[in-house]
Amino acid sequence: MSSELSPIDKAKFVCAKRAAQFVENGMRVGLGTGSTAAWLVRCLGERVRDEGLHITGVPTSTRTAELAREVGIDVITLDAAKRLDLTIDGADEFDGAFNLIKGGGGALLHEKVVATSSDRMIVIADVGKEVETLGAFPLPIEVIPFGLQTTHALVDETLVSMDVLGRDSSLRMDGDKPFVTDEGNHIIDLHLKRIGDARQLAMTLNQLPGVVENGLFIDICDTVVLGFGDGKVEVRDINDGTVASERMVFAESDNLFSDLSD
Numbered sequence: 001m002s003s004e005l006s007p008i009d010k011a012k013f014v015c016a017k018r019a020a021q022f023v024e025n026g027m028r029v030g031l032g033t034g035s036t037a038a039w040l041v042r043c044l045g046e047r048v049r050d051e052g053l054h055i056t057g058v059p060t061s062t063r064t065a066e067l068a069r070e071v072g073i074d075v076i077t078l079d080a081a082k083r084l085d086l087t088i089d090g091a092d093e094f095d096g097a098f099n100l101i102k103g104g105g106g107a108l109l110h111e112k113v114v115a116t117s118s119d120r121m122i123v124i125a126d127v128g129k130e131v132e133t134l135g136a137f138p139l140p141i142e143v144i145p146f147g148l149q150t151t152h153a154l155v156d157e158t159l160v161s162m163d164v165l166g167r168d169s170s171l172r173m174d175g176d177k178p179f180v181t182d183e184g185n186h187i188i189d190l191h192l193k194r195i196g197d198a199r200q201l202a203m204t205l206n207q208l209p210g211v212v213e214n215g216l217f218i219d220i221c222d223t224v225v226l227g228f229g230d231g232k233v234e235v236r237d238i239n240d241g242t243v244a245s246e247r248m249v250f251a252e253s254d255n256l257f258s259d260l261s262d
Ligand SMILES: O=C[C@H](O)[C@H](O)[C@H](O)COP(=O)(O)O
Pocket: 032, 033, 034, 035, 036, 037, 089, 090, 091, 092, 101, 102, 103, 104, 105, 106, 107, 108, 111
């Protein structure tokens, strides 16, 4: 398998596979969105099939829901699950305090609702996602369709007084139309380069009328499982400050993951 995957895909696969080991029988699990989370869903499907693991999953997007059903995971709504034991999701960036930028795939709103309804959030990330300061990755904000241009202008105006290095913004497109989220909203990407005060920015953005949510996840993530291209994984926990390193062993059956690309 390892010869068929690029180092970045190997890194995504090993962190997902390691994180899947945190899931125990009977758990209600929030299932993230994106290419790394897709590996996780496949790994959990493998455990359901091979070990008879019984879990219920709460997907954070229609894409993830489809994949979860496909691999044999029981899917329920967040309201049916109520509190979740664990959410495992990818990230676009994470810093030393485990604060995140999420939403590169446009699922930030459901992801934040699901993660904050969970006793624990584990982020799975390849090593390229680790940053000293958040902001190189464009920060997505979800906005309602009504008054889109007015909200966009208000966001731009607000950025002028924020502690950031760049102040460009762009409406995310899907071909020649604005990208539409699972909630029927749109995404504005903020090209900030460097975010000085992420907590303040997150609060300020969410106070703007028309803005539903932003992609900054502050004090939500408990654990980061970091994957490297050579099969190494690091499990870092923010609560007890531990870092554990190990190497994942690839099994023959892992070949089934080689055709996964998202
Ligand atoms: O909206 C998408 C999510 O926040 C993803 O978890 C994030 O963009 C990371 O995606 P990927 O694992 O594909 O890099």
